[in-house]
Amino acid sequence: MKVTVLAGATTKFGELWDFSPRVLAQQVTAQVLKESGLAKNKIEAVFVGNMLSSSLGNQDHLGAFFSEELGMNVPAVKIEAACASGGMAVHLAALSVISGQYKKVLVLGIEKMTDYKPEMVNSALMGASSDAERETGATFAALYALIARAHMEKYRTTEKEMAQVAVKNHYHASLNSHAQYTVPLTLEAVLKSSVVASPLKIFDCSPISDGAAALILSSEKNTGSDIYIAASAPSTDTLGISQRDDLTSLKSAKIASRLAFSQAGVGPADIDVAEVHDCFTIAEIIAMEDIGFFEKGAAARAIYEKKTWLNIGRPVVNTSGGLKAAGHPVGATGVKQVVEIYKQLKGIAGKKQVKSSRIGLTHNVGGTGATCVIHILKKN
Amino acid sequence: MKVTVLAGATTKFGELWDFSPRVLAQQVTAQVLKESGLAKNKIEAVFVGNMLSSSLGNQDHLGAFFSEELGMNVPAVKIEAACASGGMAVHLAALSVISGQYKKVLVLGIEKMTDYKPEMVNSALMGASSDAERETGATFAALYALIARAHMEKYRTTEKEMAQVAVKNHYHASLNSHAQYTVPLTLEAVLKSSVVASPLKIFDCSPISDGAAALILSSEKNTGSDIYIAASAPSTDTLGISQRDDLTSLKSAKIASRLAFSQAGVGPADIDVAEVHDCFTIAEIIAMEDIGFFEKGAAARAIYEKKTWLNIGRPVVNTSGGLKAAGHPVGATGVKQVVEIYKQLKGIAGKKQVKSSRIGLTHNVGGTGATCVIHILKKN
Numbered sequence: 001m002k003v004t005v006l007a008g009a010t011t012k013f014g015e016l017w018d019f020s021p022r023v024l025a026q027q028v029t030a031q032v033l034k035e036s037g038l039a040k041n042k043i044e045a046v047f048v049g050n051m052l053s054s055s056l057g058n059q060d061h062l063g064a065f066f067s068e069e070l071g072m073n074v075p076a077v078k079i080e081a082a083c084a085s086g087g088m089a090v091h092l093a094a095l096s097v098i099s100g101q102y103k104k105v106l107v108l109g110i111e112k113m114t115d116y117k118p119e120m121v122n123s124a125l126m127g128a129s130s131d132a133e134r135e136t137g138a139t140f141a142a143l144y145a146l147i148a149r150a151h152m153e154k155y156r157t158t159e160k161e162m163a164q165v166a167v168k169n170h171y172h173a174s175l176n177s178h179a180q181y182t183v184p185l186t187l188e189a190v191l192k193s194s195v196v197a198s199p200l201k202i203f204d205c206s207p208i209s210d211g212a213a214a215l216i217l218s219s220e221k222n223t224g225s226d227i228y229i230a231a232s233a234p235s236t237d238t239l240g241i242s243q244r245d246d247l248t249s250l251k252s253a254k255i256a257s258r259l260a261f262s263q264a265g266v267g268p269a270d271i272d273v274a275e276v277h278d279c280f281t282i283a284e285i286i287a288m289e290d291i292g293f294f295e296k297g298a299a300a301r302a303i304y305e306k307k308t309w310l311n312i313g314r315p316v317v318n319t320s321g322g323l324k325a326a327g328h329p330v331g332a333t334g335v336k337q338v339v340e341i342y343k344q345l346k347g348i349a350g351k352k353q354v355k356s357s358r359i360g361l362t363h364n365v366g367g368t369g370a371t372c373v374i375h376i377l378k379k380n
Numbered sequence: 381m382k383v384t385v386l387a388g389a390t391t392k393f394g395e396l397w398d399f400s401p402r403v404l405a406q407q408v409t410a411q412v413l414k415e416s417g418l419a420k421n422k423i424e425a426v427f428v429g430n431m432l433s434s435s436l437g438n439q440d441h442l443g444a445f446f447s448e449e450l451g452m453n454v455p456a457v458k459i460e461a462a463c464a465s466g467g468m469a470v471h472l473a474a475l476s477v478i479s480g481q482y483k484k485v486l487v488l489g490i491e492k493m494t495d496y497k498p499e500m501v502n503s504a505l506m507g508a509s510s511d512a513e514r515e516t517g518a519t520f521a522a523l524y525a526l527i528a529r530a531h532m533e534k535y536r537t538t539e540k541e542m543a544q545v546a547v548k549n550h551y552h553a554s555l556n557s558h559a560q561y562t563v564p565l566t567l568e569a570v571l572k573s574s575v576v577a578s579p580l581k582i583f584d585c586s587p588i589s590d591g592a593a594a595l596i597l598s599s600e601k602n603t604g605s606d607i608y609i610a611a612s613a614p615s616t617d618t619l620g621i622s623q624r625d626d627l628t629s630l631k632s633a634k635i636a637s638r639l640a641f642s643q644a645g646v647g648p649a650d651i652d653v654a655e656v657h658d659c660f661t662i663a664e665i666i667a668m669e670d671i672g673f674f675e676k677g678a679a680a681r682a683i684y685e686k687k688t689w690l691n692i693g694r695p696v697v698n699t700s701g702g703l704k705a706a707g708h709p710v711g712a713t714g715v716k717q718v719v720e721i722y723k724q725l726k727g728i729a730g731k732k733q734v735k736s737s738r739i740g741l742t743h744n745v746g747g748t749g750a751t752c753v754i755h756i757l758k759k760n
Contacts, residue, residue, distance in 0.1 A: 001481075054434035054460070060507035061462035064616045064750035068623075075614035076751070077468045080434070082441035088457045099478040101612075103381075112746055127440035232481075234455035236444045242450075311736040370444035371456070 001263055003094040003229040005252030005377065006104070006216040007036035008339035013211035013327030014180040015114040021053070024212040025110055029070050032214045033105070043216070046076035049089030049109040050331035053078075055124040056116050074103075083279065084234075086111070086334025087364030087373030091217065091232045097219040104220075107129045109335030110212040121208055124328070127373070128367040135299035141205055141280065143241055143368050148282040150247035152199065152334050154337060155297035157285065159199050164304045165191035165281035166203050166324055171312055175319025175351035180209055180327030204281040209327035213336035226380035227345045229338075230359075231263035234373040241368050250369030253290035260361070260374040261292075268292035271376075272357040273344045275337035277365035278322040287363050292373075310352060312363035315361075319344060319352040334364035336350040338375055345379040382642055383609040384475040385453055385757065386484070386596040387416035394560040395494045395590035401433070401447050403532075404592040405490055409450050412486070412594045423596070424482040426456035429469030429489040430711035433458075435504040436496050446488060451461030453700055462508035463659065464614075466714025467744030467753030470595065477599040484600075489715030490592040501588055505710070506670035510620030521660065523621055523748050525577035528662040530627035532579065535677035539579050539663065542628045543570035544684045545661035546704055550692055551636070553701025555731040560589055560707030584661040589707035593716035609718075609726045610739075611643035611756035616713050619750045630749030633670035640741070640754040642670075646750040648672035651695040651756075652726045652737040655717035657745035658702040667743050668697070671754075681745040690732060695741075699724060714744035725759040 009031035011024050019027075033040055046067045053059045063076030075088035081088040093107045097300070113121055132329050133143065151157045167187050173179035190203040235256035238244055244251065261267055268291055276291070278284035287306070288299035293315060307313035320326040320340040323333055341360035343349040362375045389411035391404050399407075413420055426447050433439045443456030459607045460470040466489035471704060493501055506514050513523060530535045542747045547567050553559035570583040597609070615636035618624060624631065641647055648671055656671070658664035668679035668688070673695060687693035700706040700720040721740035723729040 019524060038490050051440055052434075054432075054507060055438060055440065058435060058503065059505045060431055060435065060460060060504075061509075061619065061747055061750060063461050063468075064619055064746065067616045068618050068750070073618075075471075075618050076461075077472065077614075078460040080440060080460060081443050081456075088443075091455075092457065094478070095476045095479040095481050098480070099475040101475050101478075123438065124440075125436045127434060129441075188545070236447045236453050236458075238448050238453075239441065239444055245386050366444065367441055370448070 001229060001231055003097055004218050004223045005229065005342045006078050006223055006225050007032040008215045008219055008342040009035060010178050010213040010336050010339055011211050012178045013209050013329060015113065021110055021112050025066050025069055025108055028212040028214040029106065031242040032161045032216050036216050040072055042104055043072055043074060043106045045074050045096060045105045046072060047089045047093040047105060047107045048078045048276035049086035049335055050075040050078055050081055050111060051085045052111060052113065052124050052330065053080055055127060056120060081371045082366035083330045084334055084364045084366030084373050085331040088234060090335060090338050090375060091234055091373055093217050094229055094232045097217055104216060104218045106216040106218060107335055109213065109330040109332035111329035113208045113329060114210050116199060132242065141197040141200055144280040144282055145200045146241065147247050148199050154248050157300040159191060161304045162204055162281040163187050165278060165284045168303065168309055169278060169318050169322040169324040172319050172352055173325030174322050176326060179321040179325055180207055181325045182345045199269050200280055206279045206323035206328040209329040211327055211329035211332045213332045213339050215335060215338055226277065228343050228378060229375055230378045231260035231376035233259035233263060234371065236371050237369050239367060239370045248288060248370060250290055252369050252372035253287060253363060256372045257291045262314055262378050264376040266359055266376065269358050271361045272359055273318050273319060273341060273354045274315045274361040275340050276317060276322060276363040278318060278324045279328060288320050291363060310354065316354045319349060319354060334373060336380040337362035337364055341377045381478065381609060381611055383477055384598050384603045384605050385607045385609065385722045386598055386603055386605050387412040388595045388722040390558055390593040390719055391591050392558045393589050395644050396590040397494065398639040401492050405446050405488055408594040409486065409504060409657035414594050416596050418583065420452055422484055423452055423454060423486045425454050425476060425485045427469045427473040427485060427487045428450060428458045429466035429715055430491060431460055431462055431465045432439050432456055432491060432710065433508060436500060446451045459467055461472055461712045461751045462746035463716055464744045464746030464751040464753050465711040468614060470715060470718055470755060471614055471753055473597050474609055474612045477597055484596060484598045486593040487597060487715055488592065489534065489712035491709035491711040492590050492707060493588045494590050501728050502582060512622065513620050520582050521577040521615045524662055525580045526621065527627050528579050531662060534674055535630050537680040539571060540567065541680035541684045542584055542661040543567050545658060546570045548683065548689055549658060549698050549702040549704040552732055553705030556701050556706060559701040559705055560587055561705045580660055586659045587710040589709040591707055591709035591712045593719050595715060595718055605733040606760040608758055609755055610758045613639035613643060613647035614751065614753040616751050617749050619747060621748050630670055630752060631668060632749050632752035633667060633743060636752045636754040637671045640756050644756040646739055646756065650739050651741045652696050652739055652742040653721060653734045654695045655700060655720050656697060656743040658698060658704045659708060671743060679746065696734045699729060699734060712754060717742035717744055721757045725757055
């Protein structure tokens, strides 16, 4: 696979009460058009990654909605795969340019979540889980708490090690002006924060966010950009965690990573920078192990010892601040991850720049791993 | 474009209160697997066309949901483009096999609509229209009534001519055991039926339906099947009809048809059989003109004179009974149209078989034409 990234941008993430989805889409699209130097009539199709517009906003027909708003009136479609909607939109956009049907496409990941009552948002988000899980009244925090307990039991992972994931990601986010939270956190603050679903505390959890992210992709040669998608691999697993053999790993992430490494012809040791789906701190620890950055059971300690911190170790993980601190507008997340890696490889990631990054990876999860999409980007 | 159709099937359409979406998906998938002779582990990805699972069923993550239910656990995604969700799912599935990422994919169009209160269904469906239209309290019947009035005014189209579309499609549906309504209608019955939004009467409108349709697509050579997709072309227009220059035509349908004919290297006169989006009778008349089967203003009279009826004229239009009489489970419709053309070209369409059909077309519309997807199928 060789799909060139011509431009990438995000809006600020956060509680953006002053901005409608229309305005967020316009902002971020104007940015990628400007960056790529393309007139908007050069865009041949629009792929919208979004999860909640229907259940929260009573807005379906989201492809046509945004293509009209952006004045593009080209083929347009909404792609939904829960919190992996953004990664899946990148995947299908990439395949569409490889197929030859479209030369240049816009991928728009977008979500507006903070305008609704928390119980509405929670109910809508649980639309991504299994019926049985919903019937128990479980939230995603509760489900990931079960996963955390299993991991603690099996691998002696501690609450302090999990807390360190939040400390790292808030530190990285403090260098990212588009992050939802730009104030660093201490280990003590995480450990003393309110319990949401034991052992997960509020600072172990990613927030509810608004935001948009956009990419322009092309499979043409000689585009002037030297950053390309070298692998795009989705996988699925059961919706419910009770159907699975092992709670301490996401099978979908392991399968998708293996496929992606094979497509790109590289391995975990080749990755300089990665954005992974840290919806909860335990999720980042498990992601490190599923992708193969560390041996099973060794990731929590490695993160605690700062082996994935900016200017300390490799790969540097979640330079954007991750979902945890940069924010998690669900349909935007998978697109934002690719944008961040693109910026890192291009050398325009600002204060959070990882020096001499040439290969990066994104890991975008839907639900508790029923979907996982892995992308690998390279610099020519 | 050359994407082979290995199999196609639908469930019965109608008020299927005894069948859950799970059961409908299983039924139709079992049929296409059986017909293609493929084991289910040969399917490499699942594309689900659906509009309302989120707003009506609080079920997101629909790709993973069905891949688990079908025991496939392969990459899976939901595609949404309002009532063109099915056509858009076929489009992206086709591009995905052309890209080389997947060898064989399942397209599943599915909708469950009759389990909910009519006002809920109506509100959810209006999620496909513009904000301004919703604020007026308009329904899609009201919007298409405005379109019908404009067409009547400009081209002297009559209520009797519109009624004849329903008579034809109910006649065709009487030959289709999977149709929602299998009892023929008379012109008098249509004309005397209750007014919904003048000039549209209840028998000018397609029903609320449950149902599923499935296809297996591949871009491999020597598959044993001689039916293939020769063109796949979507287009978009404004969500709202008030933004358009002309109410008597859908610009998206004209653009997508032109593209599709160019891709397939054929013209309107080459089409033997077509399934078009007759959500209301006036919509079929306009579709005939937008695709180019008849001159602008001439289609109503041509249909009235039975030029698109089985065993009388060419192209034969809506042999399945169309949305009007076979039913309109919105996310399934675009897939079902391709299934019907596949069966016609293969010569397995039963009592409604159009003799020596070699080239067929489908026309799937979202909203009042904000999305249109055209497919052209050929027999080798």
